[in-house]
Structure formats: C-alpha cells, structure tokens
Amino acid sequence: xxxxxxxxxxxxxxxxxxxxxxxxxxxxxxxxxxxxxxxxxxxxxxxxxxxxxxxxxxxxxxxxxxxxxxxxxxxxxxxxxxxxxxxxxxxxxxxxxxxxxxxxxxxxxxxxxxxxxxxxxxxxxxxxxxxxxxxxxxxxxxxxxxxxxxxxxxxxxxxxxxxxxxxxxxxxxxxxxxxxxxxxxxxxxxxxxxxxxxxxxxxxxxxxxxxxxxxxxxxxxxxxxxxxxxxxxxxxxxxxxxxxxxxxxxxxxxxxxxxxxxxxxxxxxxxxxxxxxxxxxxxxxxxxxxxxxxxxxxxxxxxxxxxxxxxxxxxxxxxxxxxxxxxxxx
Amino acid sequence: xxxxxxxxxxxxxxxxxxxxxxxxxxxxxxxxxxxxxxxxxxxxxxxxxxxxxxxxxxxxxxxxxxxxxxxxxxxxxxxxxxxxxxxxxxxxxxxxxxxxxxxxxxxxxxxxxxxxxxxxxxxxxxxxxxxxxxxxxxxxxxxxxxxxxxxxxxxxxxxxxxxxxxxxxxxxxxxxxxxxxxxxxxxxxxxxxxxxxxxxxxxxxxxxxxxxxxxxxxxxxxxxxxxxxxxxxxxxxxxxxxxxxxxxxxxxxxxxxxxxxxxxxxxxxxxxxxxxxxxxxxxxxxxx
Amino acid sequence: xxxxxxxxxxxxxxxxxxxxxxxxxxxxxxxxxxxxxxxxxxxxxxxxxxxxxxxxxxxxxxxxxxxxxxxxxxxxxxxxxxxxxxxxxxxxxxxxxxxxxxxxxxxxxxxxxxxxxxxxxxxxxxxxxxxxxxxxxxxxxxxxxxxxxxxxxxxxxxxxxxxxxxxxxxxxxxxxxxxxxxxxxxxxxxxxxxxxxxxxxxxxxxxxxxxxxxxxxxxxxxxxxxxxxxxxxxxxxxxxxxxxxxxxxxxxxxxxxxxxxxxxxxxxxxxxxxxxxxxxxxxxxxxxxxxxxxxxxxxxxxxxxxxxxxxxxxxxxxxxxxxxxxxxxxxxxxxxxxxxxxxxxxxxxxxxxxxxxxxxxxx
Numbered sequence: 001x002x003x004x005x006x007x008x009x010x011x012x013x014x015x016x017x018x019x020x021x022x023x024x025x026x027x028x029x030x031x032x033x034x035x036x037x038x039x040x041x042x043x044x045x046x047x048x049x050x051x052x053x054x055x056x057x058x059x060x061x062x063x064x065x066x067x068x069x070x071x072x073x074x075x076x077x078x079x080x081x082x083x084x085x086x087x088x089x090x091x092x093x094x095x096x097x098x099x100x101x102x103x104x105x106x107x108x109x110x111x112x113x114x115x116x117x118x119x120x121x122x123x124x125x126x127x128x129x130x131x132x133x134x135x136x137x138x139x140x141x142x143x144x145x146x147x148x149x150x151x152x153x154x155x156x157x158x159x160x161x162x163x164x165x166x167x168x169x170x171x172x173x174x175x176x177x178x179x180x181x182x183x184x185x186x187x188x189x190x191x192x193x194x195x196x197x198x199x200x201x202x203x204x205x206x207x208x209x210x211x212x213x214x215x216x217x218x219x220x221x222x223x224x225x226x227x228x229x230x231x232x233x234x235x236x237x238x239x240x241x242x243x244x245x246x247x248x249x250x251x252x253x254x255x256x257x258x259x260x261x262x263x264x265x266x267x268x269x270x271x272x273x274x275x276x277x278x279x280x281x282x283x284x285x286x287x288x289x290x291x292x293x294x295x296x297x298x299x300x301x302x303x304x305x306x307x308x309x310x311x312x313x314x315x316x317x318x319x320x321x322x323x324x325x326x327x328x329x330x
Numbered sequence: 331x332x333x334x335x336x337x338x339x340x341x342x343x344x345x346x347x348x349x350x351x352x353x354x355x356x357x358x359x360x361x362x363x364x365x366x367x368x369x370x371x372x373x374x375x376x377x378x379x380x381x382x383x384x385x386x387x388x389x390x391x392x393x394x395x396x397x398x399x400x401x402x403x404x405x406x407x408x409x410x411x412x413x414x415x416x417x418x419x420x421x422x423x424x425x426x427x428x429x430x431x432x433x434x435x436x437x438x439x440x441x442x443x444x445x446x447x448x449x450x451x452x453x454x455x456x457x458x459x460x461x462x463x464x465x466x467x468x469x470x471x472x473x474x475x476x477x478x479x480x481x482x483x484x485x486x487x488x489x490x491x492x493x494x495x496x497x498x499x500x501x502x503x504x505x506x507x508x509x510x511x512x513x514x515x516x517x518x519x520x521x522x523x524x525x526x527x528x529x530x531x532x533x534x535x536x537x538x539x540x541x542x543x544x545x546x547x548x549x550x551x552x553x554x555x556x557x558x559x560x561x562x563x564x565x566x567x568x569x570x571x572x573x574x575x576x577x578x579x580x581x582x583x584x585x586x587x588x589x590x591x592x593x594x595x596x597x598x599x600x601x602x603x604x605x606x607x608x609x610x611x612x613x614x615x616x617x618x
Numbered sequence: 619x620x621x622x623x624x625x626x627x628x629x630x631x632x633x634x635x636x637x638x639x640x641x642x643x644x645x646x647x648x649x650x651x652x653x654x655x656x657x658x659x660x661x662x663x664x665x666x667x668x669x670x671x672x673x674x675x676x677x678x679x680x681x682x683x684x685x686x687x688x689x690x691x692x693x694x695x696x697x698x699x700x701x702x703x704x705x706x707x708x709x710x711x712x713x714x715x716x717x718x719x720x721x722x723x724x725x726x727x728x729x730x731x732x733x734x735x736x737x738x739x740x741x742x743x744x745x746x747x748x749x750x751x752x753x754x755x756x757x758x759x760x761x762x763x764x765x766x767x768x769x770x771x772x773x774x775x776x777x778x779x780x781x782x783x784x785x786x787x788x789x790x791x792x793x794x795x796x797x798x799x800x801x802x803x804x805x806x807x808x809x810x811x812x813x814x815x816x817x818x819x820x821x822x823x824x825x826x827x828x829x830x831x832x833x834x835x836x837x838x839x840x841x842x843x844x845x846x847x848x849x850x851x852x853x854x855x856x857x858x859x860x861x862x863x864x865x866x867x868x869x870x871x872x873x874x875x876x877x878x879x880x881x882x883x884x885x886x887x888x889x890x891x892x893x894x895x896x897x898x899x900x901x902x903x904x905x906x907x908x909x910x911x912x913x914x915x916x917x918x919x920x921x922x923x924x925x926x927x928x929x930x931x932x933x934x935x936x937x938x939x940x941x942x943x944x945x946x947x948x949x950x951x952x953x954x955x956x957x958x959x960x961x962x963x964x965x966x967x968x969x970x971x972x973x974x975x976x977x978x979x980x981x
Contacts, residue, residue, distance in 0.1 A: 085798065090801075129969075147798055147801065148738055148743070148797065148801075148968075149969060151743065151801060152965055152968040152969050153965070153969065155742075155906060155907070155961055155965055155968075156961065156962065156965025156966065156968075156969070158961070159906065159957075159958045159961030159962045159965065160962055162831070162955075162958050163954060163958055163962060166949075166952055166954060166955075166958070167949055167952055255805070256805070298813070299813070299816050299817045302816060302817070303816075304812070304813060304816045305812060305816065307809075307812075308809045308812040308813055308816070309809075311805050311806060311808065311809035311812075312806055312809045312810075312813075314802075314805065315802040315803065315805045315806035315809070316802070316806070318798065318799075318801065318802035318805070319785050319798075319799050319802045319803070322786070322795050322798045322799055322802075323785065323786075323787075323795070323799070391871065394871070394874065394875050395874060395875075396870075396871045396874045396875070415877075416874075416877045416878065416879055417877040418877075419877060420875065420876055420877025420878075421877070423875075424875060425871065425872070425874075425875030426872075426875070427869055427871035427872060427875070429869070430868065430869050430871075430872050431868070431869060432867075432868065433867045433922050434922060435921065435922030436922050436923065437923075439639055439640070440639075440922075440923050443639060444864075444865060444868070444872075444876065445876070447861075447865060447876045447877065447878070448876055448877040450861075452858060452861070453650045453651070453652070454649070454650060454651055455651050455652050455653040455861070456638065456639075456642075456644055456646075456651050456652075456653040457646075457649075457651060461637050461639075464639070478640060480922075497875075500876070506875075
C-alpha cells in the first residue's frame with residue numbers, strides 16, 4: 001500500500017477511534033464517562049444503558065455518516081471547482097437542500113414521511129445555481145467569485161426560508177429541524193432512510209476521483225490526457241448533490257465541514273486528490289464527532305447547535321486558506 | 331496671469347536636484363537595493379535598466395516616497411525627502427507607477443484633474459492655475475481633442491499618454507515613470523517617448539524604468555544599470571553600453587551596434603552566456 | 619522650451635477666472651473655491667425627493683391608513699387625535715429610525731467598497747454587521763442597560779473590522795483576500811451570537827433576538843438617539859473624505875505620488891464605516907445587502923467622477939424605508955422584517971452582479 005497514504009491515514013484512524021469513544025462516553029446529561037464506559041464493557045446501570053445505547057450510539061452513527069458525506073463532498077467540490085474555498089455550506093448547496101425541504105413541507109407534505117430526495121434535489125439546484133453564478137469553467141480563475149456567489153445564494157435562501165416560516169407557523173415548528181444543523185435526537189431510522197443516497201454519492205465520487213485528479217492540471221491538459229472535463233464535472237456535481245442532500249436530510253445543514261476536512265486531509269496526505277478523498281473519508285467523521293462532542297460540553301446542561309461549533313472551527317480555517325496565498329494553485 | 335502665458339503648453343520649471351545617499355531598500359528583511367549613491371542629472375532623461383528583480387521599480391518607488399528607505403536617504407535639493415510633508419513633496423516629484431488602473435467611465439480630463447490634487451485643498455478645490463495646468467498637460471500630451479472621452483474607449487498609447495498627462499498636470503520638477511512603454515506597440519511607444527523628451531526639454535528631471543536596453547539607449551540622456559541592487563554602470567548610453575555590460579547584466583552574449591540614424595548603441599543578443607544562473611531575489615512563484 | 623499653439627477648436631482657459639471643468643459648477647470667493655459635480659448634485663436631489671415621497675407614504679400607510687392630506691398636519695400634531703396617534707406617535711419614530719439606519723448603512727457601504735476597491739465589500743460581507751450583532755446580543759444577555767447595545771455594537775464592529783483587516787494584511791491591496799477573510803470573521807462572529815443565545819435563559823434570548831434579524835419594529839429609542847449623534851459626526855466626515863475617496867479608487871502608488879497619506883485616509887475611512895455600521899446594527903439589527911444595493915444605485919445615478927457619499931446615504935434610506943413599507947403591507951397582518959425583505963430583494967441582484975461583472979474592477 002501507498003506509504004504516503006498510510007502516513008496520512010494512520011493518525012486519522014487513531015483520531016477517529018478517539019472521537020467515537022468520546023462521543024459515546026461524554027454527554028450534556030448526567031451519564032459521565034465512567035458509567036458510559038461500564039456500559040461499553042457490557043455492564044452499567046439502566047440509565048447509563050439508555051443514554052449510551054439508545055441516544056449516543058445512533059447519534060454517533062449519524063455523525064459518522066454525515067461526516068463521511070460532507071468530507072468527501074467538500075473534497076470533490078474543491079477538485080471540480082479547482083478552488084480550495086469551495087464548500088457545500090459556503091456555496092449554498094446545503095442552503096438549497098434545506099430550502100427545498102422547507103418549501104415542500106410548507107406546501108403540505110408530511111415532514112415525518114419525507115424521504116431524502118427532496119433535499120437531494122434542492123442540493124442539486126443549489127450546486128447548479130452557485131456554479132452557474134460563478135461561471136465555473138474549471139479554470140479556477142476567480143476563486144473568490146464562487147465563494148461570494150455562494151454566500152449570496154445562502155443569504156437569499158436563508159431569507160426566503162425565514163419568509164416561509166414567518167408566514168406559516170405550522171411549518172415553522174416542523175422544519176426547525178431542517179434549518180439548524182444537529183445530530184442530536186437522530187435515530188437509526190433516519191440513517192436507514194439516507195443510507196442508499198449516501199452510498200450512491202460515495203460510489204459516484206469514487207468513479208469521478210481519477211478523472212477529477214487529472215482536472216487539477218487544467219481542462220486543456222486533462223483533455224490531452226483523454227478525459228472529458230464536462231462529463232467529469234457532471235458526475236462530480238451529482239455526487240456532491242447526493243452526499244450533501246443525504247447529509248442535510250439526516251442532520252440539517254452543517255457548514256464548514258467540507259472546507260475543514262479536505263484542508264486537514266491535504267495537510268496529512270499531500271495534494272493528490274485520491275489520497276485527499278481517502279483521508280477525508282476518515283477525517284470527516286472525526287471533525288463532525290469532535291464538533292458534536294464540543295456542542296454537548298460547552299453549554300452544559302444545554303446543547304448547542306452543531307453548525308455553530310463547525311462555524312467556529314471552520315472560520316479560522318477559511319482565513320488560513322486565504323492567507324496561505326496558494327489560492328488558485330489547487 | 332496673462333492669457334498668453336496660460337495657453338502656453340509648456341512652462342519652464344525650477345530644476346530639481348534629486349539624489350540618493352547610501353540608500354538601502356527592501357521588503358521583509360531582505361535588502362533589494364544596497365548602499366546606493368546616485369545623482370540624477372536635472373533636466374535630462376535618465377533611464378534605469380537591469381534584469382528582472384534588480385530593484386529598478388523599488389528604487390523608483392523610493393524616489394517617490396512609495397517605499398520608505400531601510401537606511402540612507404533620498405535627497406531632494408539637498409534635503410531628506412522623508413522630512414517633507416507628502417503634499418509638498420508631491421508638488422516637486424510626480425510618479426506614474428506600472429499598471430495604473432482607473433475607475434470605469436472616467437474621462438481623460440477627469441483623470442488629468444487628479445494631478446492637481448497636491449495643489450488643492452478642501453476649500454480650494456479649483457483655481458485658475460488648476461484650469462491652466464490641466465489645459466497645458468492635455469496639450470502637451472496632445473489629448474485636447476480626446477479630453478472628454480472615457481478613458482476605457484481609448485487605445486493603449488492614448489491611455490498611457492493620459493496617465494502621463496496626469497503627472498504632467500502635477501507640474502513637478504521631477505517626473506518618475508515606471509515602464510511607461512511596456513504594454514505598447516512600436517508606434518505607441520514612440521508617442522509616449524516623444525512626450526518624455528518634451529518634458530525634459532521643459533527643464534524637468536525625468537527618470538524612467540525601462541525594460542528594453544536599446545530603447546533606453548535611444549531615448550535616455552543618462553543611463554543607470556542596476557544588478558542585485560547595485561549600480562553596475564552609469565553614464566551616457568554611448569559611453570557605458572558595451573558587450574561586457576550586457577553580459578554582466580543579463581548573462582547574454584550580444585553584439586552592440588550603432589543606430590544608423592541616432593548613433594546610439596543597439597543591442598543584438600546572440601545567446602546566453604554559459605549556464606550561469608541569475609539570482610532572483612524577487613522570485614515569487616505561485617502567488618497571484 | 620517652445621510653445622506650440624493649441625489645436626484648433628480647443629479653447630484655452632483665460633486669465634482671472636477658473637473655467638470649471640465640464641459637468642461641474644465652480645463657486646469661488648476670496649481665493650476659496652468649491653467644485654460641485656452637476657450630475658452628482660442632480661442625482662442626490664432626485665434621491666432626496668424620492669426619500670421625502672417615501673416618508674410621506676410610510677407615514678400614511680399601515681394597518682389603519684391615514685389619507686395623505688391628513689398625514690402632514692398629523693405630523694405636527696394637528697388633526698384628529700387618532701391620526702396624530704398613528705402618525706406622530708407610532709409611525710414617525712419608526713420612519714425616523716429607518717432614515718437614520720438607512721443613511722448609516724449607505725455611508726458604511728460606500729466607504730468600505732471604495733476602501734477595498736471592490737463593490738462586494740460591504741458591512742455584511744466583511745463581517746462588521748455580524749460583529750456588531752454578536753456584541754449587542756452579548757451585552758443584552760450580560761449587561762441589561764439601555765445604552766449598552768449601542769456601545770457594544772460599536773466595539774463589535776470595530777473588532778470585526780480589525781480582525782478582517784489585520785488577518786487579510788490590509789484592506790486595499792488585496793481586495794479579494796479582505797473579502798474572504800471578512801466572510802470568515804463574519805461566520806465566526808455569527809456563531810458567537812448563536813453561542814450566546816444558546817447559553818442565555820429563554821427570556822433574555824428573546825430580548826436579544828431582534829439584533830439577529832434586521833427590523834425597524836423593535837428599535838430602542840436610546841439606540842436611535844445614539845445613531846443620530848453618530849451619523850451627525852460620520853456623515854460630515856465621510857463627505858469631507860469624499861475628495862480623498864475619489865483618489866483611493868486608483869492604485870496606492872498613484873495616490874502616494876499625489877501626496878496623500880494613504881494609511882491615514884484608510885484609517886479614517888474604516889473608522890467612519892465602523893461607527894456607521896455598528897450604530898445602525900445596534901438600532902435595527904443587520905439589514906441584509908442594503909449597503910451593497912444602495913451605493914450601487916447612487917453610483918449609477920451620480921456617474922463615475924465622484925464617490926457619492928450623500929447619494930449612497932439617501933439611496934440607502936430609500937431602500938430601507940421601502941423594504942419596511944413592503945414588509946409591513948405585503949403579507950399583513952403578518953409583518954415581514956425589513957432585513958428579510960432586503961435580503962430577498964438584494965440577493966438576486968448580488969447574484970446578477972457576480973454573474974455579469976468582473977469582481978476585480980473597482981466601483
């Protein structure tokens with residue numbers, strides 16, 4: 001196996017194990033690490049068994065799935081846009097997904113039986129809009145325009161969501177879940193609903209990895225090497241739509257994960273896209289789990305929205321990426 | 331002021347004595363120009379030449395107070411430039427940097443009016459002198475007919491003349507131009523360089539940074555050759571430009587001929603000398 | 619030193635008077651002189667007329683309409699008591715707040731855009747509004763004093779500006795870097811707001827909520843008064859800076875060559891923008907995209923020769939008043955906050971701007 005990849009993967013895997021343990025052991029409530037670990041060892045009291053097995057295990061699994069999806073989606077989007085700032089949350093892809101859900105629920109659909117496809121469709125539309133607005137041609141000529149277009153789109157969709165919520169009180173209560181990112185209170189049924197969507201997205205991302213890594217050299221070179229940039233981008237965008245749509249359906253919009261994860265993955269495994277993708281699969285869950293654990297501990301006994309924690313982690317990374325001065329060099 | 335005087339496109343200026351004394355310049359701790367002693371002849375065109383990254387533009391910026399010196403001083407009429415109020419300095423020294431860009435839709439006249447800024451104030455926004463100076467500058471740059479055209483509708487040469495006219499309207503004794511001809515074709519280059527000659531003829535000290543050695547020889551009265559922030563040669567073009575100097579500066583073997591009309595040196599490069607690598611203190615790869 | 623004759627057709631200036639450049643009026647007395655740009659003056663006048671008309675309509679329209687003929691007397695307290703109550707007591711303070719908030723945002727927007735040489739740089743995009751909102755919310759939750767929100771919003775927008783400028787390594791030379799760093803600063807400070815709200819007891823959180831969503835509905839009288847004072851300082855400063863702002867659109871080296879202290883001008887510009895943005899957020903919360911939209915309208919109207927400070931203030935007041943009017947009437951009895959209206963209307967415009975123009979070009 002690739003030694004560079006291994007050097008990147010091993011620390012990531014170790015971090016993943018720690019993050020999973022922390023997620024199972026720590027919580028905002030009464031059940032502390034000692035009682036939780038007893039449960040994991042096979043014993044423990046009833047309260048602890050309930051907290052760990054019924055609440056934390058599903059929550060952790062959802063966080064892992066969402067982390068994989070958002071991490072990979074970020075890496076794919078960055079490669080397709082040739083822009084280290086491209087991130088599903090920043091670009092308005094997540095906002096598109098949650099707005100679509102809000103609209104459909106406001107139109108009368110039942111939130112409980114709503115499958116992930118509405119969110120996927122919204123994410124796809126968000127992708128197209130942001131990318132269209134930035135006139136993304138794979139030249140990476142204006143990384144900032146893409147981000148600003150995405151920020152504009154997010155702001156617009158956020159405002160539109162607020163309008164719907166203000167006008168329709170019933171919807172407001174049902175969709176709060178979709179507008180604020182969180183993995184708290186999610187059960188395994190949620191996960192089962194989106195599993196096939198996420199699997200499809202990962203498959204497409206895997207298929208697009210090789211041609212996408214050729215795209216990092218520029219469209220002309222990629223064409224010279226026998227790739228078809230336009231088709232590759234369509235596949236990549238489909239992968240992003242599936243992954244982000246599925247993630248939003250499971251946890252609501254969580255910003256900055258798609259920025260932080262590939263950034264860390266590049267730091268660990270180097271710039272090669274296939275390595276970045278592989279490391280991102282492991283690091284995505286680490287980041288989401290770490291943020292989730294922090295969200296439980298910072299304002300105990302309350303919990304904080306997960307998106308708030310990821311924004312606090314992500315904003316400095318955003319600044320670091322811009323300051324590194326290698327913006328268009330991806 | 332009489333009508334006659336106001337219409338004269340050219341007006342003699344008090345010649346200025348511009349010099350550097352043990353001047354050190356640099357960014358972020360690395361010195362680009364070291365202990366430079368330079369005397370710029372008043373009323374003449376001086377061209378600064380040298381390889382990429384030799385410190386030409388940095389030096390020009392320092393002469394116009396854009397960069398402060400790390401050591402030493404720039405002297406204007408014997409006084410340290412850093413001690414002057416910026417406005418007073420701007421009435422004596424005008425600068426046109428490279429790649430100047432103007433807001434969309436601005437007309438030539440609007441741009442040239444900016445040159446009067448050092449002579450104006452909050453409660454002295456427009457005077458007869460301003461009007462006369464703008465008119466003279468437009469006339470000197472042969473832009474009177476184009477004065478009210480938006481800048482972005484003009485050719486590259488006309489735009490460059492408009493920018494120079496802005497500096498001319500400043501009515502300074504020293505005019506500093508950073509590669510004024512770099513993006514222009516041959517005809518437009520001559521347009522600009524003719525204007526430069528006119529400026530010197532009015533008694534101004536003109537300093538140009540030029541890329542092309544032959545152009546510098548043809549149009550400058552005085553040549554300063556820089557390498558690694560030090561003066562390699564200084565003097566009249568005919569006196570200093572030799573095959574040795576070209577090898578020294580650019581690492582290129584060249585034949586130096588005489589211009590059949592002007593008699594100035596013309597450099598015909600032949601091949602790179604050896605495999606010597608030029609140090610490039612400013613190489614800044616991957617950045618944009 | 620030969621004098622060549624000017625080309626035929628071009629008239630040379632004559633002695634004694636200062637022939638004003640085309641499109642300007644020259645006012646001179648005893649060696650003092652002012653130069654007024656005609657197009658900018660016309661534009662400002664037209665915008666002022668529109669503002670007055672919108673104020674009149676805003677005072678007349680609402681859940682209970684007051685005919686325009688009775689509105690004006692009611693402003694000064696004449697007419698039926700019901701009209702006076704509606705117009706003078708309920709609507710006038712709201713409209714006055716809208717005017718002040720709008721003007722402040724417009725000034726902040728045009729200053730930041732010129733500073734960054736990029737029209738996408740506004741108090742919302744570079745994080746000033748988020749900073750002001752975060753600190754205002756924190757102050758309400760921690761120190762419930764009536765003056766505190768204004769003061770801490772000011773500190774908040776100053777903090778955001780310092781972070782964005784400092785981390786980007788300057789605002790002017792690296793316009794794009796400033797923008798994205800500002801976006802990050804804004805996101806982090808937005809998260810701080812959420813964090814503070816999450817920690818706060820529910821009734822305090824409710825009291826702080828208005829600062830997270832832009833609206834003229836819940837403004838505090840003290841905040842409006844502080845804003846008015848701030849504006850009385852910031853607007854004249856911005857107008858005086860107008861001549862330097864014109865130059866600031868050129869490259870730094872050119873401005874330095876013309877004898878301006880660029881660093882000092884920048885500091886003045888950003889300080890003024892911070893005051894204007896911070897105090898307006900303390901009054902009405904972040905009104906999305908107003909500061910982007912309004913200066914753009916003002917620039918289109920005033921032409922390329924000037925940086926329209928007054929025009930932007932007027933256009934921005936117009937946008938805020940119209941947004942508030944729309945928000946009050948379009949879905950009545952539900953009231954849409956003005957900030958949401960401006961975001962919904964401004965968003966497509968921002969996208970269109972990104973779609974059609976080069977971001978690198980200065981405004």
